[in-house]
């Protein structure tokens with residue numbers, strides 16, 4: 001176990017060679033479990049409606065300027081079919097907390113994806129629900145669930161969310177998901193207002209405690225129509241260091257080089273992978289709606305973030321000695 005002092009040193013050192021060594025060790029840790037593979041997950045952004053009002057997010061319910069759309073179940077199934085044709089075997093259905101998608105509707109979509117394609121993994125990421133909803137979706141065949149904890153420090157959590165949202169409920173959800181046998185993912189934003197190294201230490205300790213299969217971290221990026229629209233984005237450098245430290249803490253983790261990182265850094269995908277990330281999430285949302293899922297400004301929907309350029313993404317990864325894999329890519 002790394003001490004608080006050791007982690008703080010790695011996150012704050014100005015010694016470039018120390019940082020290089022950190023990234024190198026993290027890369028080796030990932031390779032010791034997953035070899036040279038980087039896993040692709042086809043991302044379907046199913047709805048931009050959200051009942052929540054997270055202060056940082058462009059999809060928050062009070063953002064009247066956000067463009068709202070909702071994919072029909074048929075459109076979601078079609079997106080997965082198309083992704084399957086491209087070779088993808090892992091799909092993530094993500095959206096705002098849109099209650100049009102009732103428990104049963106979501107369960108039915110998952111059942112149908114699994115029915116059409118028995119060799120795929122399905123991940124849901126549709127926010128907080130009751131235990132019985134998660135249970136239903138698990139029984140319907142859902143393999144994984146992404147629900148970032150957002151901030152392990154309760155105070156910071158409350159700075160980032162309105163009173164009606166609760167830190168305790170977020171953690172309750174994560175524990176339910178783990179208990180129900182989901183490969184569960186938590187995570188947080190880097191450099192959101194109020195973030196600090198002390199806060200990251202708490203995030204890291206929470207990850208050690210929960211032992212998730214996946215961790216998603218990316219820089220905070222300001223979004224128009226939110227309370228934080230005047231802040232600057234989080235540091236790519238700090239994001240990369242955190243990726244490495246978390247990789248060293250658990251070499252088995254599946255960790256994406258996030259779209260947010262690719263949005264603030266042209267070579268964010270490569271840099272993320274070189275720092276220990278081993279997942280990418282190419283967007284397979286139908287073109288008619290792609291671009292409307294504006295959780296933050298200037299979100300990338302092209303390049304390594306678009307499923308249409310999978311081949312190019314594979315080539316880019318090859319230049320850094322990695323092999324893009326379209327397989328399910330389960331947690332080991």
Ligand code: SAH
Pocket residue numbers: 056057058094095096097125126127128146147148150188189218219220221222223260295296
């Ligand atoms: N509604 C679901 C899933 C969609 S939001 C949920 O909240 O879990 C997915 C993630 O986007 C959130 O967990 C949050 O960490 C991230 N996010 C939201 N706004 C962001 C911003 N302005 N910058 C960077 N990441 C953001």
Ligand code: SF4
Pocket residue numbers: 050051052053054057058059060061095096097127295
């Ligand atoms: Fe909704 Fe998720 Fe955005 Fe919060 S972060 S407003 S829950 S989409």
